[in-house]
Amino acid sequence: xxVPPALIVAGPTASGKSALAMALAERLHGTVVNxxxxxxxxxxxxxxxxxxPEEEARVPHRLYGVRPAAEAGSVAWWRNxxxxxxxxxxxxxxxxxxxxxxxxxxxxxxxxxxxxxxxSPAARAEARRLxxxxxxxxxxxxxxxxDPATAARLHPEDGxxxxxxxxxxxxxxxxxxxxxxxxxxxxPWRFSAVLLDPPRTELxxxxxxxxxxxxxxxxxxxxxxxxxxxxxxxxxxMRAHGVPELSAWLRGEISLDEAQRRTELVTxxxxxxxxxxxxxxxxxPPARAHTIRVRIAGSTQFSERFLEEIEQLLSSxx
Numbered sequence: 001x002x003v004p005p006a007l008i009v010a011g012p013t014a015s016g017k018s019a020l021a022m023a024l025a026e027r028l029h030g031t032v033v034n035x036x037x038x039x040x041x042x043x044x045x046x047x048x049x050x051x052x053p054e055e056e057a058r059v060p061h062r063l064y065g066v067r068p069a070a071e072a073g074s075v076a077w078w079r080n081x082x083x084x085x086x087x088x089x090x091x092x093x094x095x096x097x098x099x100x101x102x103x104x105x106x107x108x109x110x111x112x113x114x115x116x117x118x119x120s121p122a123a124r125a126e127a128r129r130l131x132x133x134x135x136x137x138x139x140x141x142x143x144x145x146x147d148p149a150t151a152a153r154l155h156p157e158d159g160x161x162x163x164x165x166x167x168x169x170x171x172x173x174x175x176x177x178x179x180x181x182x183x184x185x186x187x188p189w190r191f192s193a194v195l196l197d198p199p200r201t202e203l204x205x206x207x208x209x210x211x212x213x214x215x216x217x218x219x220x221x222x223x224x225x226x227x228x229x230x231x232x233x234x235x236x237x238m239r240a241h242g243v244p245e246l247s248a249w250l251r252g253e254i255s256l257d258e259a260q261r262r263t264e265l266v267t268x269x270x271x272x273x274x275x276x277x278x279x280x281x282x283x284x285p286p287a288r289a290h291t292i293r294v295r296i297a298g299s300t301q302f303s304e305r306f307l308e309e310i311e312q313l314l315s316s317x318x
Contacts, residue, residue, distance in 0.1 A: 004090050005314055006189045008106055008283050009099040010035075011196030012271035013241075014206040018051065020196065021099035023302055024310060025059040028097070031089040033082060034063040035100030040078070041237045043069045043226050046219045048240060049210065062089065069226060069237035076116075079108040083187055095314075096189075103277040110191050110284060112183035119171025127167035128234050131159050139166060147175035155273055160239055192313045193283035197275065207267050211242065211260060220246055241267045 007024065011017040021032045034040060038048040042065035050064050062085040067073055082105070086096040098106070130139050136159035143162060144151035147169045153176075154161050169175045198206075211219075223246040231238055238244075242263045249259040 003190045006086060006096040006191050008191055008193040009097060010283055012274040013101050013267055014203060014210050015196040015198050017099050017196050020302060021097050025097050027307055028095050030095040030097040031060040031062060033085050033096050033098045035098045035102055035105045037073060037102040038240045039064055040067045040073050041069045044237060044240055046214050046217050046222045047242045070231055072236050075104050075108050076113060078105050079113055101274050103281055106283055107281060109187040112186045114179045114183050116179045117172050119167040123167045123171030126170060127163040131163045136162050149177035150175040160236060191284040194310055195278055195283055203271055204268055208264050211263055223247055224250060
C-alpha cells in the first residue's frame with residue numbers, strides 16, 4: 001500500500017509560513033490544514049492572524065476557528081482532528097499542507113503521541129490554584145524539584161504548560177517527560193517538511209507590522225467581545241498574545257502604546273522559544289527534513305526556484 005504524502009510548513013510566528021502554505025496549495029492542488037494551537041479558536045480571527053475569508057475562498061482550509069474559546073484544545077484532540085481532515089483531503093485528491101507554529105502538534109504526527117491518562121479534577125484544580133497563587137516562575141521551581149526532566153523542557157514563564165505538567169505529575173504519578181517516552185506509532189503518512197527560519201531582526205519588524213495591522217482590523221473589539229464571555233482566565237484563548245495586554249488597556253490600566261509594546265515583546269520572546277524548539281526537533285524523518293531560510297521584509301512573494309525546490313522535496317523518495 002502506497003503511503004500518502006503530506007507537507008509540513010512550519011516556523012515561528014510572523015515568519016511568512018501562512019503565505020507560503022497558500023502559494024503551495026495553489027501550485028500543488030493542496031488544502032491548508034491548521035497546525036497552530038491558537039488559530040483553532042473561533043473568537044480569535046484577528047489576533048491569531050487566521051486566514052481571511054478571501055484567502056479561504058482561494059484554497060480550501062481546514063481546522064481554523066473550529067473550537068469555542070470556552071473549550072481548551074489539546075495535542076491529542078488536534079491530532080485526531082488533523083488525521084481525519086488529512087484523510088478527507090486525500091480522498092478529495094488534494095495534498096494536505098499542515099502549517100503552524102505549534103511544534104508539539106507536528107511531533108504528535110511524525111513521531112506518535114503518548115497516551116497520557118486524564119489527570120483528576122483535583123489535580124487540575126490544584127495546578128490552576130498554584131499557578132494563580134505562586135505565578136509561573138515559582139510553580140516552575142516546584143515542578144523542577146518534583147519532575148526535573150519535564151521542567152527542563154519548559155520556559156519558566158510559560159504558565160499554561162507548567163500548570164499542565166504539574167497536573168499530569170500530580171494526577172498520574174509520572175511526569176510529562178516520562179509519558180512522552182511511551183509514544184504510540186507515527187501517523188501513516190510520508191511527511192516532508194519546510195521550516196522557515198528568518199533572521200531575528202526581520203522577525204521583530206514583522207511582528208510590529210503585523211500587530212499594528214491587527215489593531216486597525218479590530219483586535220480591540222475582538223478582545224472586548226471575548227471578555228464579555230466571562231471565561232476562565234486560565235483558558236488558552238485568554239492567554240493568546242494580545243489578549244491580556246489589550247484587556248489591561250480596556251480596563252484603563254495601561255495605554256494603548258504600552259499594550260502594543262508588551263504584545264510585541266511577549267510575541268518576540270515566544271518566537272525565540274519556537275525557533276529553539278524547531279532547532280532541536282526534526283519535523284520529518286532526518287532524510288527528508290528540509291530547512292530553508294527565507295527573508296520576509298513584508299513580502300509574501302516566493303521565487304519560482306524556491307517553490308520548485310519544495311516540489312522536488314515532495315517527489316523525492318522517502
